[in-house]
Amino acid sequence: MIARRSTTIAPGYDIPRLIKGGWQLAGGHGAIDEATAIADMQAFATAGITAFDCADIYTGVEALIGQFLHRWRREQGPNAPAIRVHTKCVPDLDRLASLQPTDITQLVERSRSRLGVDAIDLVQFHWWDYAIPGMIEAMQQLATLRSEGLLREVGVTNMDTPHLSALLDAGVPIVTHQVQVSLLDRRALRDMATLCRAHGVSLLAYGALAGGFFHERWHGVAAPSEPLENRSLVKYRLMIDEFGGWDRFQALLDLLQQMAAARDTTIGTIALRAVLDEPDVAAVIVGARHAGHLPATLAALTLPAFTPAERAALTALQQDAPGPEGDVYTLERDRHGRHGAIMRYNLNRS
Numbered sequence: 001m002i003a004r005r006s007t008t009i010a011p012g013y014d015i016p017r018l019i020k021g022g023w024q025l026a027g028g029h030g031a032i033d034e035a036t037a038i039a040d041m042q043a044f045a046t047a048g049i050t051a052f053d054c055a056d057i058y059t060g061v062e063a064l065i066g067q068f069l070h071r072w073r074r075e076q077g078p079n080a081p082a083i084r085v086h087t088k089c090v091p092d093l094d095r096l097a098s099l100q101p102t103d104i105t106q107l108v109e110r111s112r113s114r115l116g117v118d119a120i121d122l123v124q125f126h127w128w129d130y131a132i133p134g135m136i137e138a139m140q141q142l143a144t145l146r147s148e149g150l151l152r153e154v155g156v157t158n159m160d161t162p163h164l165s166a167l168l169d170a171g172v173p174i175v176t177h178q179v180q181v182s183l184l185d186r187r188a189l190r191d192m193a194t195l196c197r198a199h200g201v202s203l204l205a206y207g208a209l210a211g212g213f214f215h216e217r218w219h220g221v222a223a224p225s226e227p228l229e230n231r232s233l234v235k236y237r238l239m240i241d242e243f244g245g246w247d248r249f250q251a252l253l254d255l256l257q258q259m260a261a262a263r264d265t266t267i268g269t270i271a272l273r274a275v276l277d278e279p280d281v282a283a284v285i286v287g288a289r290h291a292g293h294l295p296a297t298l299a300a301l302t303l304p305a306f307t308p309a310e311r312a313a314l315t316a317l318q319q320d321a322p323g324p325e326g327d328v329y330t331l332e333r334d335r336h337g338r339h340g341a342i343m344r345y346n347l348n349r350s
Contacts, residue, residue, distance in 0.1 A: 003273065003301045005048070007282045009202040010153050010175045013121075015051045015084050017276060018297060020044045021206065021287040022054035022061040023232075030230065034064060036290070041068040043291035047298060050081055053178075053204075053285045055088035055124075056107055062087060062114035070116055086122040086204075087111050088157055088178075089142065093128040101141040108145055124155040124178050130163055130333075139172045146173065155204070158329040161191045168199050178285070179328050181205035181275050183214070183252060184236075184243045186318065188328050193280040202282035205275050209287065211236035214271035219253040222246075232287065242324035242331065252317050259310055263303055265296070272300040274314065 008014050020041065025032050041052065041064075052068075054061040065085055073080055089107050091099055112120055123142055127135040142154050155176035156164060167174060177196055179188035181203070188203060196203055209215075211232030218224075223246035228234050240249045256267045263270075275284050286297050306314075324331055 003276045003303075005301060007202070009282055013084075013153060013175070015283055016049055017283045018049050018301070019051040019053050019086070019204065019283050019285045020049050021285040022052060022058055022065065024287045025061045025064060026058035027060075032060070032064075034067070037064055038068045038071060040288075040291040041065070042072065043294060044288075045072060045081070045083060047294055049294075049297075051084040051086065051283070053086045053206075055090055056111050056114075057088070057090045062111055066114050066116040084121045085115055085117065086124060086155070086176075086178075087115070087120055088124045088126055090126045090128075091138070096127070096129060096132040096134060099134050099138055101137070101144075104138050104141040105145060105150075108142070108150055112150065119149055120151040122153045122155055122176060123151045124157045124176065126157050127159075127163075130160075135163065136167060136170045136172070139167055139174075140170065143172055158332070160327040160330060161195055162327075164192070164201075165195055168195075168201075174199075174201055176202045176204050176282070178204040178206060180207040180239075181278065181281055181284075182207045182210055182239075183256075183271055183274055183314065183318065184210055184239050184249075184321075185324055187324055187326060187330075189278060189280055192328050197280060203280050204283050204285060205278075205281045206285040206287070207236065207239075208272050208275040208284050209268050210239060210271070211287070212268075213237070213240065213249070214253075214256065214268045216257070216267055219257055219267065220250070239324065242322075244321045244323070248317075248321060255310075255313055255317065259306065265299055265303060269296050269299045269303065272297065273303050274306075276300055277306070 004017055006014050006016050025037055052065055054065055056062060069083060072083060091103065108123060125139055125142060145151055146154055153175045154173055155178065156174055157178035159177060164177065181188050185207060193203065213236050228237060240246065243249060253267060256270045259270045260267050272284060275281055288297055
């Protein structure tokens with residue numbers, strides 16, 4: 001069964017179900033060659049992946065996408081397929097307590113300038129610390145900027161259920177929520193999915209490939225020792241621990257390898273399709289660092305459907321796992337835990 005190739009997240013706003021992520025271009029994953037990165041974006045767009053995700057704290061990525069957009073419009077002409085760009089507005093943690101509406105405006109204007117667009121397609125808001133007041137007011141300013149035409153749609157990222165509910169109750173016109181969803185992490189598919197379904201908020205999933213751990217190179221090998229080679233592996237190694245540890249992860253890879261062999265594909269493609277098949281997931285953000293990953297990424301849309309036996313086996317492995325537990329991003333917000341340390345590392349290095 002072919003997966004749906006596009007979805008509607010707001011009236012008149014369609015996106016492909018696969019979105020090219022930008023975090024891997026922000027440093028911490030190896031050196032970035034600008035010309036190669038822009039050429040890779042063009043390859044993804046030409047293949048139909050015409051939505052790109054980034055953030056104002058991803059060093060250099062908005063500017064890179066801006067260069068790509070300029071080249072795309074110049075080379076494709078007036079009839080060029082539309083490119084959707086989703087960025088994130090992430091005020092600095094140490095400025096939250098004194099944040100003013102003008103600060104939000106300045107952040108959005110900076111992103112517009114970097115991207116070289118009249119209006120940003122989607123701005124997704126992140127608030128580091130719920131103990132600091134002002135989140136609702138900041139989101140209301142984004143809604144005001146939407147009404148003024150500086151952005152088209154408003155979303156959030158990594159909100160827990162009570163705080164997203166508070167934003168919706170305050171009348172903020174939220175259309176998307178970017179959350180981690182994978183075969184390892186189903187936190188967003190519980191109460192969060194129920195809330196979003198009730199309010200017409202689409203889930204945009206990241207982490208489906210667990211930073212590259214859903215790959216043949218990690219199947220049948222001993223647990224990696226630190227230091228790991230990039231930030232994604234550091235982050236998702238902790239998620240594997242929450243899932244139940246390396247041996248339990250290997251049992252999951254055993255099953256994915258069997259499913260991949262039956263379809264002449266890869267472990268990563270199976271893991272990606274599993275998230276695409278989740279009924280509450282509108283689209284999946286894929287952190288493909290280069291166009292060499294494009295064929296395996298696109299293959300997730302055309303795989304034969306999982307059999308009932310395969311789905312039952314996946315469900316059994318997930319139900320037997322001890323975690324991760326809790327609400328969306330709760331582990332990551334725990335400043336005293338290992339996930340919290342990674343969150344602060346990302347904040348300081350992005």
